[in-house]
Amino acid sequence: MPRIRRLLRWALFASAGLLVLGLIAAGALYAVIAPKLPDVETLRDVQLQEPMYVYAKDGRLMALFGETRRYPVDIEKVPDLQKKAFIAIEDSRFYEHHGVDLTGVLRAVWLLATTHDKRVPGGSTITQQVARQFFLSNEYSYTRKLAEMLLAMRMERELSKDEIFELYLNVSFFGNRAYGVAAAAEYYYGKPLDKLSLDEMASLAGIPKFPSAANPISNTARAKVRRDYILDRMAELKFISPSQAAEAKAVPMHATPHERPVEVYAPYVAEMVRQEMLTRYGPEALTKGYHVYTTIDPTLQAAADAAVREGLHTYDRRHGWRGAERHFDLTDAEDAKAAARHLAAFPAQGDLLPAVVLAARAGSADVALADGRTITLDAAHTWENASYATLKRGDMVRVSRVKPADATKPADPAAPVAYRLDQLPRAQAALVSIDAMNGALRALTGGYSFAGNKFNRAVQAKRQPGSSFKPFVYSAAFERGFNPASIVLDAPVVFKDRVGHLWRPQNDTGNFAGPMRLREAMVQSRNLVSVRLLDAIGVDYARKYISHYGFDEASLPPNLSMSLGTASLTPLSVARGYAAFYNGGYRITPWFIDTVKDRNGAVIFKEKPLTGCHGCTVIANAGGTPTVQAPNAVVDGFNLGPTPGAPAPTDANAKPASTADASKSKKVDTTGMALAPRAIDERIGYQIVSILRDVVLRGTGTPARVLNREDVGGKTGSTNDHRDAWFSGFGGPYITTVWVGRDDFKSLGYREYGGRAALPIWIDYMRVALKDQPIQPNDPPEGMVKVAVGPGGRLLPGATGGITEWVKAEDLERMQNDIDYGPTPDHQDTNSEESFDIF
The missing domain is CATH 1.10.3810.10 (Biosynthetic peptidoglycan transglycosylase-like)
Known part of the structure; x- marks a missing residue:
């Protein structure tokens, strides 16, 4: 018994000792670990990573950015x-x-x-x-x-x-x-x-x-x-x-991948938003759950995408079928599903689906789609110059669904889906549409397909605008005293620079019209008139003046070729420049992010754009603060004209700018308005808009008459060898620019002018954009007079007969005295070129 007690005693002591040692070890571990433990209280304010949400103007989802859902x-x-x-x-x-x-x-x-x-x-x-x-x-x-x-x-x-x-x-x-x-x-x-x-x-x-x-x-x-x-x-x-x-x-497993549905497809704009948010907020922009609301109008954006794609398909069909996109070597054993695996790296672009030819005959072809389905293409759904017999097994082609003849009727879900042979357009296009008054971006398409190429041609591609640049040159000339009725010679001329190089500009038509009014020269897009006009006012002067539209002066060629649109400009920058003609002469800044909210809905950014204003009696300083405009105000050495409200000159040959009241100031409430910096005199903008409306009525832009609106105007543009096709113009509240060209700078093809390749896209878009929009008036601003001009550009007595024009009041004296319009000593070019007329 005593032995058993001793064993129990020793066991008890050993257990107690082990327990004490365990407690000491646990205490030591606790003493080591506890101080290193984080503060649990931080979990109350934890910020979980959340993607960035991008919305259209109406709140519909445009994109989600972030690594985590x-x-x-x-x-x-x-x-x-x-x-x-x-x-x-x-x-x-x-x-x-x-x-x-x-x-x-x-x-x-x-x-x-x-x-x-x-x-x-x-x-x-x-x-x-x-x-x-x-x-x-x-x-x-x-x-x-x-x-x-x-x-x-x-x-x-x-x-x-x-x-x-x-x-x-x-x-x-x-x-x-x-x-x-x-x-x-x-x-x-x-x-x-x-x-x-x-x-x-x-x-x-x-x-x-x-x-x-x-x-x-x-x-x-x-x-x-x-x-x-x-x-x-x-x-x-x-x-x-x-x-x-x-x-x-008992319910079968039925999970399938579901991405959050994008309600407004605008990938080029969404990527612009992503880059801008990264610039503003750094990498955390994609993880803090920001909600970004843009200025994009979903209806206009859809119209822009549809117009660009249809316009490029129409262009492509004019130039015929080019054959298979590429070829895969298929074995005889590969069926449709096996052949479809070759398409994994080729996404659908626009409405065009990739497909692999399984078998081809004279009048039809069997092709496999990316999902493994097999469809048959027949002779009724192919290109005019395409033959299925030229296709081989393994060729990769594109197919598109055949649209119903009556698109207004809902499609019958029971009807079989028909497909047609198609191809990716060889050309590319860009469309940008902004609010003329404040620069808000309403629609932008940077190419045919973001999935095919993420390069945003609307804001990244610098291309020559051709004749669509001419309004800027004309406005510079109007600042120097020219007006739409001024006569300039349309005749051959040769220029020689200081090193002896000769340049012989030509009209696209190859003919010459002789002396002609500037209005008609713009309507007919006469190159020689533009060159002579720039030569008359001076290249250095014109470059400085045109830079006020927002162009980098260094990007404007320092020679007379600038008059033909040889500067390299983006479509967005051209649209911004055109806005100054239309908004009262103000240089707006395009913008596309309206509001940024944090994950809790608190507004952390709200855009307050600088705006244009018709008839305002103030101009904006560099900070956008409205200030009173002094009489004959001068900005960067350029006369912006008299203060609106100053008495208009009275003359026997002139009528006042307004039949209602010639000398009363137009009252515009500028309370709370942040005006953009002034780019040009509003009166010059009026003159350019008036001419560009005539371009649509009876010039190179006449197809736009189909819109049946008097406020529509614009200018076509084409470059050498038809590498670029443009149309820039306005209507309603919008400025819209369309460019068409090839990324490799090759020619678009014979006679692919701006009016043929770009203008149809512009029309299709503006048809949607102008629906239910009120007509925008083009009333002459104060400080202008109405004159009657004869065939030689001279005033007619009594302001009757001849052609009616509105000119700046201070230009009236030049017209009366037939003053020479040549460059003044203050505006002589240091790199001037000597001209020689050829008759």
């Missing part, structure tokens, strides 16, 4: 059964323990002691998982496990159960870049949380354990086993009835 959701908005599904599989005692479940820990210790596994299930509560995801790594060690447990207990003291559960539901990874249960519901089922069925809730609850290897898409069988186990556990815990579990288990 995450849409944080409040715990109150998570369905009760969804929460119970997670609790059933992850932590059935979540609402009972204090961060660490001792039952689970003991189970894990027993498994470690009785098995050879180094990693065993159990032991991690939902709270511990949140602690690990936010503060710790996935390293498997006892030190990390102890730190996890200590953190979990701290979290339970600082946060409520619902706060912890909400963090878990929003931070857990569900595979396929989906973080959080709301993003997972959208990706796998295309539904919000409150629309999920019981089987879908159970499927989602089973994903976080194996998010990549066993999600419902990557491993359907394994995901079904886990879903069914969760449903059984929910029934076992009395969360659902056995019949509910059985019914949900």
Whole structure:
């Protein structure tokens, strides 16, 4: 007996000693680990990564940017059964323990002691998982496990159960870049949380354990086993009835990828927004859940895309079928599905789908689409000069759906879908449309297809505008005293520079009209008149003046070729320049981000654009602050004309600018208005607009008369060898510029002028843009007089007969005295060229 007592005593002492040593070791570990643990309180203000949302003007989604899909959701908005599904599989005692479940820990210790596994299930509560995801790594060690447990207990003291559960539901990874249960519901089922069925809730609850290897898409069988186990556990815990579990288990697995639907397709603009947000806010712009609202009008954007694509297809069909896009070597054993795998690297572009030829005959061809379907193309749906017999097995072509003859009627879903042989257009195009008064971007298309080429030609391509640049040269001449009735000679001329090089500019038509009014010269786009005009006012002077439209002076050629549009300019910069003609003479700045909100809806940025103003009695200084315009104000050495409201000159040969009141000031309320810097005299803008309206009425832009609006005007542009085709113009509140050309700078083809290649696109877009828009008047500003001009450009007595023009009041004396318009000593060019007339 005494021996047994001694053994028991020694065992008791040994146990107590081990317990003390354990407590000392645990205390030492705690002393080492605890000070290094992060502050749990930071979880109250945690900022989860969330993508950047980009919206159109009306709030419809344009794009999502960010590496993670995450849409944080409040715990109150998570369905009760969804929460119970997670609790059933992850932590059935979540609402009972204090961060660490001792039952689970003991189970894990027993498994470690009785098995050879180094990693065993159990032991991690939902709270511990949140602690690990936010503060710790996935390293498997006892030190990390102890730190996890200590953190979990701290979290339970600082946060409520619902706060912890909400963090878990929003931070857990569900595979396929989906973080959080709301993003997972959208990706796998295309539904919000409150629309999920019981089987879908159970499927989602089973994903976080194996998010990549066993999600419902990557491993359907394994995901079904886990879903069914969760449903059984929910029934076992009395969360659902056995019949509910059985019914949900009978539902087939049906998860499929769902991207959040983009409601407004404007990828070129969306990429502009992404780059601008990165510039403003850095890389965090894509992770802080910003909501960016743009100025894009969804209706106009859709019209722009449709007009560009239809215009390029029309151009391409004029130049015929070019053959297969490329060729794949198909074996005889490859069927449609096998052949379709070759198309994985070739996305659909616009309405054109890639296809592989399986067999071709004289009148038809069988092709495989990217999804493995086989379709037959027949002779009724091909190009005029294309023959199916020229196609070979393995050729890659493009096909498009045949549109119904009557597009106004809804398509019959039961009718078979017909496809036609097609091809990617060889040319590219860009369209940009802005609000003339404040520069807001309403629509922009940077090319035929963003999927095919992300190069944004609307803002990145610098191309020669050709004759569409002439209005800028004419406006510079009007500042020097020329007017639409001024006579300039349209006749051959040769220029020789200082080193003896000769330049012989020519009209595109090859003929000459002799002396002609500037209005007619612009309407007919006479090159020689533009060259003589620039020679008369001086290149240096013109470059400085034209730079006021927003062009970099260094980008304007320092020679007479500038008059023919040889500067390299982007379509957006040309549209900005045209806006000054139309908005009262102000240099607006194009913009496309209207509002930026943070994830909580607070506005962190709101654009306040500088605007133009017709008839305003103020101009803006460099900061955009309205100031009173002094009489005969001069900006950068250029006369902006008399102050509106100054008495108009009275003369026997002149009529006042307004029959209602010639000398009264036009009152415009500028309260709260931030005016843009003035670019040109408003009166010159009026003269240019008047001429450009005539271009549409009876000049190179006459196809635009189909719009049947008197406020439409613009100018065509073409360059040497037809490398570029342009049309820039206005109507309603919009300035719209269209460019067509090839990325390799090769010719568009014979007679592909601006009026043929670009103007139809402009018309198709403006037909939509101008619907229900009021007619914009073009009333002469104050400080102008109405005159009658004879054939030689001289005033007619009594302002009767001849041709009527509106001219600046101070130009009247020049017309009366027939003053020479040649360059003054102040504006002589240092690089002038000597001219020789040829008759």
